[in-house]
Structure formats: structure tokens, C-alpha cells
Amino acid sequence: MSKITTFLMFDGQAEEAMKFYTSLFKDSQINHIFHSEDGKILHATFTLKGQTMMCMDTSVKHDFTFTPSISLFVTCDTEGEIDALFERLSEGGQVLMPLAPSPISQKFGWVTDKFGVSWQLNLSQ
Template identity: 70%
Template sequence: MTKQKITTFLMFTGQAENAMNFYTSLFEDGAITNILHQEDGTVLHATFTLKGQAFMCIDSGINHDFTFTPSISLFVECDSADEINLLFEKLSEGGSVLMPLGELPGMEKFGWVQDSFGVSWQLSLPQK
């Protein structure tokens, strides 16, 4: 397997560990692979995997004038109707539905949500 050369990097403000725990609980093979904490308990640097894809995250100690935006989202190709329904339900709890689950050309189901941490997810179930 080729080493991944580009990794999605998520910057949180005190919620990185909660977000990683939430995300890895939703995906069957999700796992936190490394985590380094700062003295105050926030995440200095961490890595986790979802569906074989590696991610990095931190907790920024600086308050920024920006956060996550739906213009960049994580696109997930689901394996079943049960999986897309569960992910849509859980990821939209406390967040918002940007596009409700429905049929699109080439897709049995598609939905777009922004989770409670501000990260956007496009969920797809391809037609078989």
C-alpha cells in the first residue's frame, strides 16, 4: 500500500478529542492512532483513521476569526443504506442539514450535513 501523501488536517478549539472519539465511534474501522496532549489537556497533535483514510487534528490555543466552512467537506462513499442513514442521523445531531437525504443521478441516496463541531460531510450511497 502506498503511503498517503496528503492528509486532511482539522483544527478545533478545545474539541479535537471529543470530535475524534465521535467520528471513530461512527465508522466500523475508525481508530485514534496517536494523540499528544498539552499540559492543559487539549490536543497538541493527533491522528485518526476512518474507512482507511488518515486524518490529523489539533486544538488551537489561539482564537481565530474563522472556523470550518461547508465549501470544503469530507465526502464519504457508504456501503449500505443502513450506513448512510446512521451517519446522516448521527452527524446532523446538534449540527445542521445542508441537503436532506434523497436520490441524485448516479446515487441511490445522497445527503450533506454539518456536524456539531462545524465539519461538513457529504454522504453518498452509489447506485448498484
């Protein structure tokens, strides 16, 4: 496991989010889930494109959620991959920057998904 691991806190949607994310990325899987008695996730680990991540469902109602100030930056291998990820991640979410060439990328796009998590998608030149 990495010494620094991305940790996502959801409000009852952690398992749905993990299943969604692992269905999108190759080399991905849910590694471990520890449920509470009411079915919420107390702690879980999953892997996306070989990168270990963690998540949980909060049991406390907070006045905050995810923000685009922190995002997951994904380097895509092909144009087909970036197009498919952009389409699926933006469904029910919000496009922050549409897919387009950039000075440092063949194609780049930024979305917030239906769970509120921000994703920067990059296809290097």
C-alpha cells in the same frame, strides 16, 4: 500515511470529535494523541474507514472555523450505513441537503456536524 492528509483544527473539541467520529465508522481508531500541559491536543492522528486524518486544538482564537466549502465525502456501503451516519452527524448540527436520490447516487445527503465539520454522504447506484 497518505501524502495528502486531511487536517482538522478545533477550538478545544479535538478529542471529543475524534471519539465521536471513530464511534461512527467501522475500520476506525484513534492512532496517536499528543497533549499539551493544559490538556489540549497539540497533534493527533486517527483513522476513519481506513483513511488517516490529523487534528489539533488551536491555542489561538481565530475569526474563522470550518466551512461547507470544504467537506469530507464519504462513500457508504449500504443504505443502513448512510441513514445512520446522516442521523448521527446531523444531531446538533445542520442539514444542508436532506437524504434523497440524486442523478449520480442512490442516496445522497450533506450535513454539518455539531463541531462545524461538513460531510457529504453518498450511496452509489
